[in-house]
Amino acid sequence: MELDIHTIRKDFPILEETVGGKKLVYFDNAATTQKPKIVIDAITDYYSAYNANIHRGIHHLAEKATAAFEDTRKTVKTFLNAASTEEIIFTYGTTDSINLVANTFGKKFIGEGDEIIISTLEHHSNIVPWQMLCEEKGAILKVIPINEDGELLMDEYKNLLSDKTKLVSVVHVSNALGTINPIKSIIDEAHKVGAKVLIDGAQASSHINIDVQDLDVDFYALSAHKLFGPTGVGILYGKKDLLLAMPPYRGGGEMIKEVTFEKTTYADLPYKFEAGTPNIADVMAFKFAIDYINTIGKENIAEHENQLLEYATEKLEEIPGLKIIGKAKEKVSVISFVLENIHPQDIGIILDQQGIAIRTGHHCTQPLMQRFNIPGTARASFSVYNTFEEVDSLIAGIKKVQKLLS
Amino acid sequence: MTINEQQEELIENFELFDDWEEKYEYIIDLGKKLPGLADEFKTEDNIIKGCQSLVWLNAKFEDGNVVFEADSQAIIVKGLVNMLLQVLSDHTPQEILDADLYFIDRIGLTSHLAQTRSNGLASMVKQMKTYALAYQSLGK
Structure with a gap:
């Protein structure tokens, strides 16, 4: 059309x-897309008409705010074709989503001598968290090389994979060159050796349809602000069984079931990973950005x-x-x-x-x-x-x- | 010429320009005219942090004055650096430390000298003042 x-x-x-x-x-x-008026208006409207802290309040405003916040989660679930809203975690951006995985999945499932594979095309946000983890755990970072055109050398990638590979974390679309990576085959190859895959979708999400179930990807990270949405909102999609097996990220309110001084039990998904009052206004406005994309x-x-x-x-x-x-x-x-x-x-x-x-x-x-x-x-x-x-x-x-x- | 006389002269030069193109042609010309630095001075230690292009600054102390030499990969930055050198180089440490660099605002180039990550020329001014301070304490 x-x-x-x-x-x-x-x-x-x-x-x-x-x-x-x-x-x-x-x-x-x-770097960031501009915002349509409906997104800008949604933020103003939230603060003018129904600003309230979410999930705990029983008053009208809190209920309205909670409903709007959770509406975005449903919209993102459909946008990524996730199996359930429990798999959609709100973060502060792609960087935050990647750090979440490094500090939870990485903390629990990556140990000494294990290998993490990234690529030459990565943004610093998909390099540094893994270097930090490798340093802490004695794990090893491997890098998929590229050709002169800026495309991943898939044969080299296959050679890097082994039973030591625990995670492959690769960008979907290169922010610097625009290269679209063949993530479906990257994911399939990684799964053959039992490795999990995180895809950094920051640059891809505004251009390419993403179906996390079809891709069979384990984690997918993106930022609202690259999708006509506000800054300070990110998404981490994670497969439910993985999210359940992972320890929490930050501790605080919202992410708990019950707290005593002796022991704390954690909230169910997705709240286990959402400590503290989130960026309610911007999360809520993100729904309007996705609706806008879907309309066009x-x-x-x-x-x-x-x-x-x-x-x-x-x-x-x-x-x-x-x-x-x-x-x-x-x-x-x-x-x-x-x-x-x-x-x-x-x-x-x-x-x-x-x-x-x-x-x-x-x-x-x-x-x-x-x-x-x-x-x-x-x-x-x-x-x-x-x-x-x-x-x-x-x-x-x-x-x-x-x-x-x- | 005093530091302020140098600044006034630069401001007067810029007042002659009618549009941005003439202004930038002048800065680019200043960039081309800056002798630059010999490779031996383009060391890691002489790099000014916070600039998008590499900028090197070297200083020496001659007859009670601090003399600066600098270079950059980018020609416009080199032109801006040339202006900073015209204003601050070959003055006593005290004069450099006391200098109020108002010419930057007056010629309308603040955006390129602002303390952002990509245009860290403000860090260059800071480094020049640091040299002045170091030479001043050596002199005492």
Whole structure:
């Protein structure tokens, strides 16, 4: 279905903003997407009409707030096709979700000499928690290499797997290069040796349909703010039997059944992993973001984004001295590039002067940048509200960068 | 020239520019003109932390003045560094420590000098003042 992008743009108030007198061109969607008005309004509405602490209160407001909060859980369950809402845990973001698994599953099931496999494409948030765990436990971190196009070397991956492998934690879509990883086969191969799999879905969830049951994935982590939702809300999907076997993460209110000074028993799933008052307003507003995506249709969003990706790739490749980093056959709408003899930071500053927001630097993937032997890249990432005219502005902007900096 | 006279001169230069392009052409030109640092000074110790591009700063003490030399991978940063050097280099430690760098605000470049992770030129100013303090205590 052909989307009416100009109507969609009207849903996002921020797109009307100007930067130094120029129309904002927002191409930093891989860092965070903008928020539609219904999400912004939902937050205001919550604080204006039914702010209350959830789950314990018996008054009207508390019940209304609890219902709204749990509605989001149901919506996320359907969004990921999880078997039950008990498998949907609210966290503060993908980083928090990964740390939760490292500190619970990792604490209990990973020991000395065990191996954890990650990949060269990982964001620091899917590297550091495992390094910390390995250091504590005497476990070993193994890394799947990639080819020049930024694709995982699957044969190398299979060679890394053994009965020592306890966990494979791999990104679904690379935030820096846009590569879509073949997670179905990654999961199947890991299961053959009895390893569990965590997929970092931060970058994938706005572009790709996710069916956790079909994937048979053990853990799937994502962040609301990359899906038109608020910051400070993340999801950890986990298979029920695993979540039941895992110790709690943080201790506190909400996560208990009964507390005495001698012993505490823990709450049932999913509350066992949700200590303290959660980010109620933003969790509640996240439902509206998912509803928004469902109304437009993820396939339609992906189709538009792919058209932008194709168009931009073609136009960028025509620019002399420009090299695209990451040419995987399967990609989402993220383009990383470098310009000959020009530092990415200079590209970012001159584009910013023209109202064009991209990201420059290492994208929290320093080992990946080391792999390509570059200090960083300039990265443009597209979302459903971006237009072909905006891509043209980017191309003109880059030409200006080259003119000024040559 | 005193530190403030240098700042006034930079402000006057920037007042001549009509648009951002002219402003940045000037900064880029300053970047190209900065002699930079010999490789032997581009050490881990001389790296200014907190900048998106690598920035190196070296200092020496000559005839009672602190003389700075610096370099960067990124040309615009190099231009901004050149301006900082024009203002602060070759002054006494006390003058450097007392300096109020108002030119940054006045020429409208605060965003690039702000203390964010990507544009840590504020950490450069801090490092220059740290050198001044070190040389001052050595002098005493």
